[in-house]
Amino acid sequence: MRLPPSAALAHRHARIRESLEALSLDALIVTPPANIRYLSNHAGSAGSLVLTRDAAHLLIDFRYRESVRGLQDSPAACPGLRVWEVPASYEEALLACLTDVGVATVGFEGAHVSVARHEWWRDTIAARGLDIALRSTERIVEQARVIKDASEIDTLREAASRLARVFPAMLRSVRAGETERRIAGVIEATMRDAGYERMAFDTIVASGPHSAMPHYRAGTRVLTAGDLLVLDFGGVLDGYCCDLTRTVSIGSPSREARRVYDAVRDAQQAAVAAVRPGVDSSAVDAAARDVLQERGLGDAFGHGTGHGLGLEVHEEPRVIRRRPDAPSVPLAPGMVFTIEPGAYLPGFGGVRIEDDVLVTDTGCEVLTTVPRELLAL
Amino acid sequence: MRLPPSAALAHRHARIRESLEALSLDALIVTPPANIRYLSNHAGSAGSLVLTRDAAHLLIDFRYRESVRGLQDSPAACPGLRVWEVPASYEEALLACLTDVGVATVGFEGAHVSVARHEWWRDTIAARGLDIALRSTERIVEQARVIKDASEIDTLREAASRLARVFPAMLRSVRAGETERRIAGVIEATMRDAGYERMAFDTIVASGPHSAMPHYRAGTRVLTAGDLLVLDFGGVLDGYCCDLTRTVSIGSPSREARRVYDAVRDAQQAAVAAVRPGVDSSAVDAAARDVLQERGLGDAFGHGTGHGLGLEVHEEPRVIRRRPDAPSVPLAPGMVFTIEPGAYLPGFGGVRIEDDVLVTDTGCEVLTTVPRELLAL
Numbered sequence: 001m002r003l004p005p006s007a008a009l010a011h012r013h014a015r016i017r018e019s020l021e022a023l024s025l026d027a028l029i030v031t032p033p034a035n036i037r038y039l040s041n042h043a044g045s046a047g048s049l050v051l052t053r054d055a056a057h058l059l060i061d062f063r064y065r066e067s068v069r070g071l072q073d074s075p076a077a078c079p080g081l082r083v084w085e086v087p088a089s090y091e092e093a094l095l096a097c098l099t100d101v102g103v104a105t106v107g108f109e110g111a112h113v114s115v116a117r118h119e120w121w122r123d124t125i126a127a128r129g130l131d132i133a134l135r136s137t138e139r140i141v142e143q144a145r146v147i148k149d150a151s152e153i154d155t156l157r158e159a160a161s162r163l164a165r166v167f168p169a170m171l172r173s174v175r176a177g178e179t180e181r182r183i184a185g186v187i188e189a190t191m192r193d194a195g196y197e198r199m200a201f202d203t204i205v206a207s208g209p210h211s212a213m214p215h216y217r218a219g220t221r222v223l224t225a226g227d228l229l230v231l232d233f234g235g236v237l238d239g240y241c242c243d244l245t246r247t248v249s250i251g252s253p254s255r256e257a258r259r260v261y262d263a264v265r266d267a268q269q270a271a272v273a274a275v276r277p278g279v280d281s282s283a284v285d286a287a288a289r290d291v292l293q294e295r296g297l298g299d300a301f302g303h304g305t306g307h308g309l310g311l312e313v314h315e316e317p318r319v320i321r322r323r324p325d326a327p328s329v330p331l332a333p334g335m336v337f338t339i340e341p342g343a344y345l346p347g348f349g350g351v352r353i354e355d356d357v358l359v360t361d362t363g364c365e366v367l368t369t370v371p372r373e374l375l376a377l
Numbered sequence: 378m379r380l381p382p383s384a385a386l387a388h389r390h391a392r393i394r395e396s397l398e399a400l401s402l403d404a405l406i407v408t409p410p411a412n413i414r415y416l417s418n419h420a421g422s423a424g425s426l427v428l429t430r431d432a433a434h435l436l437i438d439f440r441y442r443e444s445v446r447g448l449q450d451s452p453a454a455c456p457g458l459r460v461w462e463v464p465a466s467y468e469e470a471l472l473a474c475l476t477d478v479g480v481a482t483v484g485f486e487g488a489h490v491s492v493a494r495h496e497w498w499r500d501t502i503a504a505r506g507l508d509i510a511l512r513s514t515e516r517i518v519e520q521a522r523v524i525k526d527a528s529e530i531d532t533l534r535e536a537a538s539r540l541a542r543v544f545p546a547m548l549r550s551v552r553a554g555e556t557e558r559r560i561a562g563v564i565e566a567t568m569r570d571a572g573y574e575r576m577a578f579d580t581i582v583a584s585g586p587h588s589a590m591p592h593y594r595a596g597t598r599v600l601t602a603g604d605l606l607v608l609d610f611g612g613v614l615d616g617y618c619c620d621l622t623r624t625v626s627i628g629s630p631s632r633e634a635r636r637v638y639d640a641v642r643d644a645q646q647a648a649v650a651a652v653r654p655g656v657d658s659s660a661v662d663a664a665a666r667d668v669l670q671e672r673g674l675g676d677a678f679g680h681g682t683g684h685g686l687g688l689e690v691h692e693e694p695r696v697i698r699r700r701p702d703a704p705s706v707p708l709a710p711g712m713v714f715t716i717e718p719g720a721y722l723p724g725f726g727g728v729r730i731e732d733d734v735l736v737t738d739t740g741c742e743v744l745t746t747v748p749r750e751l752l753a754l
Contacts, residue, residue: 001596044592062679063591066723088700108492115495115513116487136492185569192562197594198579214440215421217574219378302439323465346443 003076004151026103034311035141040078110136147334159237160367180205184218196235200313204232211350225251228349241313245354267291275364281329282322288341300343380453381528403480411688412518417455487513524711536614537744557582561595573612581609588727602628605726618690622731644668652741658706659699665718677720
């Protein structure tokens, strides 16, 4: 697996430490797996990371001893790493680490720590008379993650570009008589053959009336002539996610199917054309929404236009309608996200078209290069 | 998809309402997808459910309108359901629902609500002068979920029993010269052909030295004569999870490989034999651990012996070492969990053997019926 080099991690640590400095914090407790991985290259389902002004304390259990040892012997070693193997309770180990390291004012991620966990920390610190003050923080690591660095862009570009091989290969199995679930199996086998380590989310193969349900997955329905078929899938390559949707027709599309398809394609292209640095992410959403509104499909598009891609398949930035109470999110070079408007007509069917884009210095690079014309299969 | 009938949901609601009564709560805000599904049969990635003394208020967005409508027209309809379609913000919609329904003392799930979310609720309620008091609750829905009802047991039994077809079918592809990732692809294709809607977790195919890493997944290593090969995979059928691990030998096993295998198998069988109602779950863990200790492999077994299975692949009960500060967890009929001891020797390799069991009135039923002898392939 290709991992970001130690120097990239050092840069990320420096960025987080600027935030610690600004907030007068001695350390940040990092708990979501994607944030831990971003700062350490360690990928595990459990664990915590405590980033201090001069070290990265990783709390792991027995299961990860070997993999962390291997990581630290590689060019992707985490700089300043100190490993704490947790004997029994992660919570006890965390307090032991904070006490031993001697940090007094410690941030935690308010969006990722539960009320119950925080209560245990707070009550135990008080009961033991420890000199630790906990402070809730907001999006410190997420704010860094939203702008991808060079190693991340390389990986995201590669993950998205491989879809150009997968899509035509899997299409050979798409025909009337096959089931949705069988097509999903072909997609997943083709993705694995293309080198993705796993699927980024549950594959969606939604045929006929099912295509009107944006979050349908794949079932036992048999593809039938006249169906619209929504194919939405993505893979993880070296930890990073890609996400693609195409809609095809089984047999010749009806006039109405073609009309809806053209509207969604035009909306999607309008949104892609709106991407450039400085533009608010909601303007990209509006570009797609306006086209669908003009074509009488405004009410048929009920979800957001896109979401960030990176170590997680849904991350910042969200490309959605501007809410009066939400801050604006100006696009900046290095952001990577999906653009995926759709139109869903209950009983008839639906269309969604999705690409992954990178914001560049002057506009945008479309990372997914799969053709966008309506295919009849 | 086979779903629990309305009557089963009514019984679950009654059980939760007993807890509300005992805690003097007018309602419970339910937020994790598995808990929402358990109480409503609605499976979505977003949403909230507010269970009051006489209704179940489901907050969904546009994307789920069609699927909830279909659900409510079926024998699996959620009793007392009222659907609230969220126009923009789930948090605003939740407060609007609580206000409209007129509940004053409302529980939320402390383990599932983040500090940031709770702060927003608390501050907004105060700023608007709403008459709502929020109280953190612990494991109300989880405590109900730990004992499976008849429809759940049927589904879990079917999910586990299908593995008896999958395992021999996928074994035909296991041979020296294949890569781990290719075997993982065969497992996943075979699972899908057997009717599972998706994998329950990332498939583990760990060969040779990789088998010493309990949470390795599957990579590009080529299987080689003399390898131990750990195969750990599971599927989701009608929403419920199964989980199986077998370890095989590529070519003839060495004397040491056989010794480790026999120790783990004996440990696993000892743990299975320890399962019966009233026994503490930690006694099942101890039964496995004692055998490995006797064989000089105590230090080679660093994880817990098992975890509950249901709508989630890791749920209660945990079958782990007894911690001095943790309450005992006596087993009871209707609990379903894995038993999966292992031994991991860095540089040499590892063995893990895992079955899924149901606690019965008198002992235990092993749901996974795949042979346990060491196969040389």
